[in-house]
Amino acid sequence: MGLFAKITTASDPRTARIAGILLMLLAMLAFSFADAAGKTVVAIYSVGQLLVLRALAGLLVLSPLIWRQRxxxxxxxxxxxxxxxxxxAACEVAVFYLATAYxxxxxVITFYLASSLFVSVGAALFLGETIDRPRGIAxxxxxxGVLIALQPSTQTMSWPALIAILASVLFAGLLLLTRFLRQTPDMVLASQQxxxxxxxxxxxxxxxxxxPSATDLVWFAISGAVSAVGLLCVNRSLRLAPASVVVPYQYTMIIFAAAFGWLLFGDVPSRATVAGVAIIIAAGLYLGWRERSTSRPPVGG
Known part of the structure; x- marks a missing residue:
């Protein structure tokens, strides 16, 4: 714990960036594992029951920090x-786990990757941000890429797929509202969720x-507690390193999700899903690079 604290409070820029990247990777691993734990129990229990027990575990983990910043x-x-x-935020979590049940x-994570695209569109509609031609093309x-992964047809356009897309749209809305609330401390936002x-x-x-049985109760607790740890890692990551450095590593979540899906449920992503993911990630990375390059002050200014 002492070494971890030393790394995550490093004042050296290079060390801080490395720590930020590692924490973002740890957060994506935590979120993927928490999602897999939630999928394990939602096959038996209702989404409502998962929400209750998951939230209680998460709030328990966050309670010392909540008290400190009360x-x-x-x-x-x-x-x-x-x-x-x-x-x-509450509806997004419910819809997400409903989609993972089917x-x-x-x-499901593939559709979540499209949230960056929805954020760009939403920012133009509600925040007055402009979408130039390169951004529009991206x-x-x-x-x-979403369509390739979804493979829309009468067989594949099922309501679970549409629910997963709805979850992605809700997540994008959550991100947009978070932009409006920049002055609110991260812990307040996390505990509200x-x-x-x-x-x-x-x-x-x-x-x-x-x-729930004792075993399933453990899965419920893991889903909430690990999600809370993931949120803390994301917050610390963004404080240690610029968003442009660490945010691209969020795309590793699809790798972790695919690994847990294969290990726990025997799921193997189709070629179409892999191709769609590659296109979505490429578009998202370009949008992030475009945002960073256009927001830089001019040299000599």
Whole structure:
């Protein structure tokens, strides 16, 4: 723990960047494992029950930090947007796990990769950001990748696939609202997400509640606790290194998801899925590079 603390608080820029990258990779591994744990139990238990137990475990992990920053909850900016973000976050988690109950984990994550494309479109519609021709082409190419992965037809355009796309759209909305709430501490935003998930779960869970076995209870706890650890790693990563350095490593989540899907459920991604993922990642990386290059101040300015 002492070495970890030393690395994650490094003042040397190079060490800080390396630590930021490692923490982002650890976060993607944590999220993928948490998603796999959630998929394991959602095949038996209701999504509402998963939301309740997952949120309780996550809040338990975050509770020391919540207590330390409790005063931040008393001075929230834009309460209406805070509420909207919390509701969208809760619905996004519910829809995500509903999709994993019917689709391979890697397929659901594939659609999540398209969230960066939805964010670009949403930023133009709601934040007034412009989409120049190169960005527009990249967005179109990215959506072509989604279509290749989805392979739309009367057989493949099932409602679980549409639910997975809806989850991606909700996640993009969550990211856009987070942009509006830049002044809100990360811990407040993270705890709101778990609290909103808990409340939604309490509404949905009673209709299909099944008393979990000890083993399944562990899976529930892992899903929430590991997700909370992942959030902490992401937050620390973004504080140690520039977003342009660490955000591209979020695409490794599809690799981890495919690995867990194969190990735990025997899922093997199709060639179309792999091709679609490659195109989506390429488009997303280009959008990130374009954003970074156009936001740089002119040399000598």
């Amino acid at each position: 005063k931040a909850f008393l001075q929230l900016e834009r309460p209406g947007l805070q509420l909207a973000r919390t509701l969208i 689709l391979p984990l890697a397929d 967005i179109v190419v990215g959506f072509v 778990f609290a909103g998930t808990l409340l939604l779960g309490l509404v949905l869970a009673p209709s299909g509640w099944i008393t």
